[in-house]
Amino acid sequence: MLKFLFRFGTPLLGVGCLIMLALIVTNREWPTELLNAANLQSFKILFISIILEAFPFILLGVLFSALLQVFVTDELIQKFTPKNPIAGVLFGALLGILFPLCECGMIPVVRRLIRKGMPAYIGIVYLLAGPIVNPIVYASTFTAFRTKPEMAYSRMGLAFAIAVIVGLLLYKFMKKSPLKATPALHMAHHGHSHSHDHGAHHKGFKGRVASILSHASDEFFEMGKYLIFGALLTAVIQSVIDRNTLAAFADQPVFSYIFMMGFAFILSICSTSDAFIASSFSGMFDFGPLLAFLVFGPMIDLKNTLMLLTTFRVKFVLILIALTAALTFIGAVITEALL
Amino acid sequence: MIHHLIRAAILTGFAMFIVYLDRTGEMMLYIAPRMELYVKLSALGLYAAAIYQIYAALQKRMGKQAPDCDCEHEPSPSIIKNVLIYGLFVFPLLLGFLIPTGTLGSALASKKGMSLSGSASIERTDNTASPELDPSESQGLNADADTKAAAQSPSKEENAKAESGIDALFPYDEYTETHAAYGKKLYEQALISVPEKQFIETLTTLDLYREAFIGKEVEITGFVYREEDMGKERLAISRFAMNCCSADALPYGLMIIWPKALDYVEDEWVTVKGTLTTSTYMDNEIITLDAIKMERVKAPESPYVYPDLDFGL
Numbered sequence: 001m002l003k004f005l006f007r008f009g010t011p012l013l014g015v016g017c018l019i020m021l022a023l024i025v026t027n028r029e030w031p032t033e034l035l036n037a038a039n040l041q042s043f044k045i046l047f048i049s050i051i052l053e054a055f056p057f058i059l060l061g062v063l064f065s066a067l068l069q070v071f072v073t074d075e076l077i078q079k080f081t082p083k084n085p086i087a088g089v090l091f092g093a094l095l096g097i098l099f100p101l102c103e104c105g106m107i108p109v110v111r112r113l114i115r116k117g118m119p120a121y122i123g124i125v126y127l128l129a130g131p132i133v134n135p136i137v138y139a140s141t142f143t144a145f146r147t148k149p150e151m152a153y154s155r156m157g158l159a160f161a162i163a164v165i166v167g168l169l170l171y172k173f174m175k176k177s178p179l180k181a182t183p184a185l186h187m188a189h190h191g192h193s194h195s196h197d198h199g200a201h202h203k204g205f206k207g208r209v210a211s212i213l214s215h216a217s218d219e220f221f222e223m224g225k226y227l228i229f230g231a232l233l234t235a236v237i238q239s240v241i242d243r244n245t246l247a248a249f250a251d252q253p254v255f256s257y258i259f260m261m262g263f264a265f266i267l268s269i270c271s272t273s274d275a276f277i278a279s280s281f282s283g284m285f286d287f288g289p290l291l292a293f294l295v296f297g298p299m300i301d302l303k304n305t306l307m308l309l310t311t312f313r314v315k316f317v318l319i320l321i322a323l324t325a326a327l328t329f330i331g332a333v334i335t336e337a338l339l
Numbered sequence: 340m341i342h343h344l345i346r347a348a349i350l351t352g353f354a355m356f357i358v359y360l361d362r363t364g365e366m367m368l369y370i371a372p373r374m375e376l377y378v379k380l381s382a383l384g385l386y387a388a389a390i391y392q393i394y395a396a397l398q399k400r401m402g403k404q405a406p407d408c409d410c411e412h413e414p415s416p417s418i419i420k421n422v423l424i425y426g427l428f429v430f431p432l433l434l435g436f437l438i439p440t441g442t443l444g445s446a447l448a449s450k451k452g453m454s455l456s457g458s459a460s461i462e463r464t465d466n467t468a469s470p471e472l473d474p475s476e477s478q479g480l481n482a483d484a485d486t487k488a489a490a491q492s493p494s495k496e497e498n499a500k501a502e503s504g505i506d507a508l509f510p511y512d513e514y515t516e517t518h519a520a521y522g523k524k525l526y527e528q529a530l531i532s533v534p535e536k537q538f539i540e541t542l543t544t545l546d547l548y549r550e551a552f553i554g555k556e557v558e559i560t561g562f563v564y565r566e567e568d569m570g571k572e573r574l575a576i577s578r579f580a581m582n583c584c585s586a587d588a589l590p591y592g593l594m595i596i597w598p599k600a601l602d603y604v605e606d607e608w609v610t611v612k613g614t615l616t617t618s619t620y621m622d623n624e625i626i627t628l629d630a631i632k633m634e635r636v637k638a639p640e641s642p643y644v645y646p647d648l649d650f651g652l
Contacts, residue, residue: 038446044434045443045584049369053433053584054375059384143374144583147646214395217388221346221428228427232559234586242450279587284452 028058039239047235049275051228057140058223059216061100062079064136068099070208074112081118092125093133093160100134107307111179120178121170126326129163130270131298132156142292144275151275154335155294158301160294162327169323178187178316230269234277250285257329260289264297265305271298288336296328343396345425350389352432357382365440365640370584406474442642443579445564448590452544453564453575453626455592456546509552515547517650522548526555530612533559538644539568539580539591545615546626552615557628559593560610560636567590574600576611576628588643594620597630608638 042174077099108125131137133156144152249259260281269277274297278290285293300321308317359377361367368374422569425522505526511519522544526530531552533541545552561576569575577592579585595611603609613628 036365038441038444040438042443042447042450044438045368046447048435049584050586051345052360052369052378052584055353055381056374057358059381060500064385124404138373144587146582201440210391210394213388216351217346217391218389220350221424225424225427228431232427232430238586239447239450276583276587278581282587307562 006078013241013307025114042239043235046238046336047231049233050231053276054227054231054269054272056229057136062216062219062223064100065219066212069215070211072099074109074116078113078116078118080323081122085119085121085168085171085247088122089125089164089171092122092167093163095126096130096132096134098135099130106130107304107311112176113312114179119171119175121167124170124178124320125163125167128166128194128299129159132295133163134275137271137275137298140272141275144279146284148282148287150339151291151294154291154339155322158295158331158335160329161298162299162324162331163207165327166320166323178312179313180313227269228264230277233267250289254264256285256289257332260285260293261296261328264293266299267301269297269301274298286336287339288332291327291335295332296325299324299328340396340399342421343392343399347389347392347396349425349428349432350385350392352429354382354385355387355434356435357385359436359564367643368440368442368585371581371643371645374583378555442638443585443588444562448563448564448579448592451519451589453566453577453590453592455575455594455620455622456542509548518547520648522551526551530558531555531557531615533557533593535560535578535639535641535644536648537650538578538647540650542591542593549615549626551615552626553617555615556612556631557593557615558610559628560608560639561592562638562642563591563605563607563609564592565600565605569594569600570598572596572598573618573620573627574603576609577618578644579642581645585643591644594618594625594627595630595633596627597633603635608636610634610636 044052077095082090084193106127111128113126114123117253138152138156141152141155142149153188252259264274267274267277275294278293281293282290305317305321308320357366360369361375367379370378437631458519494556507524508526509519518540521537521540525541525544531541531545545557558574564575564577566575573594573596575592575594579588579592580591589623595613596616599609604624610633611628611630612632613630614630617624618627619625
C-alpha cells in the first residue's frame with residue numbers, strides 16, 4: 001500500500017496544488033474581461049448545479065443496471081427474443097422499458113447478445129432506442145420540461161420510430177455480421193470491454209449485495225467522468241460565450257438542428273441527465289433543434305462512438321452514424337412542423 | 340486497493356458536499372426546492388458506495404479477492420490517465436468547497452439573454468392590438484387608456500365583444516385562458532405587486548394584456564440589470580427563473596424608466612413602484628414601468644423565482 005501511496009500520492013497532490021494555484025491566481029487577476037470573477041461565479045454555480053441535478057438520476061440508472069447485471073442473465077433475454085423480424089425490431093425498441101440501461105452499459109451487453117445468437121439488427125435497435133425509450137429517461141425528460149410535456153412524448157416517439165426504421169433497414173441490407181472479425185476483447189484495454197459473466201458465482205445474499213455495490217460504484221465512476229466533463233463544457237459555454245453568438249446558430253432554420261446535434265455529440269452526456277442541459281437552452285432554441293439534441297445525443301455521441309469502434313466494424317459504425325443523424329434531422333423537422 | 344481508497348474519498352467528498360450545501364442553505368442556489376429531496380437521497384447512495392469501496396480496500400489488504408467477481412472494471416494502468424480522471428472528480432469538489440458562493444447576476448443574465456416580455460412560450464399575437472394603438476396613446480398614462488384600448492382591441496372571438504367590459508379586455512384562446520383569468524384578478528387590484536411565487540406568470544399576463552394594464556400601478560422587486568442600449572434613464576429589474584437547477588435558470592425582467600437610473604449599480608436589489616406604460620427597445624414594443632419610487636432593499640433569501648406549476652390548475 002505504501003508503494004502505491006508513493007507512486008500515486010505525489011502526482012495527485014501535485015495536480016491538486018496546481019488546480020488550487022490556478023484558482024488563486026485566476027481569481028485575483030483574470031487576463032481578459034471574458035474570464036472575470038462574475039463569470040467564474042456563474043461558471044461555478046452552473047457547473048456544480050448540473051452535477052448535483054444529475055446525481056440522483058445517474059445513481060438510479062447505475063443501481064438499476066447493476067441489479068440487472070447481477071440478477072438477469074443474457075440467456076433469459078435471448079430466450080424471449082422473437083424470431084419474426086418485425087416483431088424482433090419492435091421488441092428491441094421496447095426492450096429499454098424493461099431493461100433501462102444507460103448507453104455506456106449497453107454496448108458490452110449488446111455485443112454479447114449478438115455473439116450469443118441474438119440477430120444483430122435487434123441488438124442495434126436496442127442500442128439505439130434503449131437509452132431513450134425507458135421509464136427513467138422519460139421521468140427525467142418530463143421533469144426537466146415540466147412546462148412542455150409534449151417534449152417527453154415526442155422524444156420517446158421519435159426515438160422509437162428512428163430505431164425501428166434503422167432496424168428494418170439493417171434487416172434488409174445488412175448481410176454480414178457487423179462485429180469486428182477479430183474481437184478486440186481484451187486487446188484494447190478499455191473500461192467497458194470486459195465480459196460480464198454473472199450468474200455463475202453468486203454465493204448467497206451477501207455476495208450479491210457486494211456485487212451490486214461493486215458494479216454500481218464502478219459504473220458511477222465510468223459515467224461520472226463523462227458527466228463531469230459534459231457539465232464542465234456546458235458551464236463554460238453558458239457562462240463565457242455570449243448568447244448572441246449561439247443565437248446566430250439558433251436563428252438559422254436548418255443549421256440550428258445540425259448545431260444542436262453536433263453539440264449533443266460532443267457533450268456525450270448520459271441520457272438520464274441530458275434533458276436538464278437541453279432545458280437550459282430552451283429560451284434560445286426552438287422545439288425542433290432541442291428534440292434533435294435529445295434524440296441524437298443518447299443514440300450517437302463522442303464517447304459511445306469510441307466504444308462502438310472497439311466493437312463494430314468501422315464502415316458499419318460510420319453508416320450507422322450517418323443513418324441515425326439523417327433520420328433524426330428529418331424526424332425533428334417533421335415533429336416541429338406538426339406541433 | 341489505492342483505487343478503492345481514492346474512490347471512497349471522492350464519494351465521501353461528494354456526499355459531504357451535499358450535506359454541507361444543505362446545512363449552509365446554499366443548496367437553493369444550485370437546485371430548485373422540489374429537487375432537493377432527491378439530491379439529499381443521492382448523498383445516502385454516495386455514502387453507501389463509499390463504504391463499499393472501503394470494505395473492498397480492506398478485503399484486498401487482507402489478501403482476499405474482493406467478492407466483486409472477475410469483471411471488475413479495472414482502472415487504467417496509466418498514471419497520467421488516472422490523475423486526469425480523478426482530477427476531474429476532485430475539481431468540482433475543490434471549486435465547491437474553496438470558492439465562496441455568490442449568486443447569478445447581471446453577468447450571466449446578459450449571456451443568457453434577458454426576456455423583457457414575460458414567458459416566451461406564451462406569445463402575444465402582436466397583430467391583435469399593437470398596430471392599432473397609436474404610440475402617443477400607449478405612452479399616455481391617463482386612466483382612460485384602458486377603455487380606449489378595450490374598445491380598440493378586437494377580440495379573437497366574436498362573442499367576446501358582446502360581453503361586458505372586463506371580459507372584453509381579456510380575450511383568450513386555449514393557451515391563454517389561465518392568464519386571462521389571472522389578469523382579471525390582477526385588474527381589480529389597486530396596486531399590482533409582482534409576487535415571487537408567480538413572477539413569470541404575472542409578467543407574462545401584464546405583457547399579454549398590456550392594453551388593459553396601462554396606467555396601473557405596479558410594484559416589483561429584483562436585481563438591477565443594464566444593457567448598453569438602455570442609456571442613462573433606463574434599467575431593468577430582473578429575477579432568474581429556475582426550473583430544476585441553475586443551469587436552466589433564465590432571466591426575466593421589467594424595463595424601468597427612472598431619470599437617475601445610473602445611481603443604481605448592476606446587481607443591486609431594489610423595489611420599484613411605478614405606472615405601467617410601454618416603450619420601444621431594440622425595435623420591440625415592451626411593457627415598461629414609469630417609476631415613481633425606487634428604493635434599495637436587502638437581497639431576498641432565495642434570489643430565484645420558480646415557475647408556478649400549479650398556475651391554472
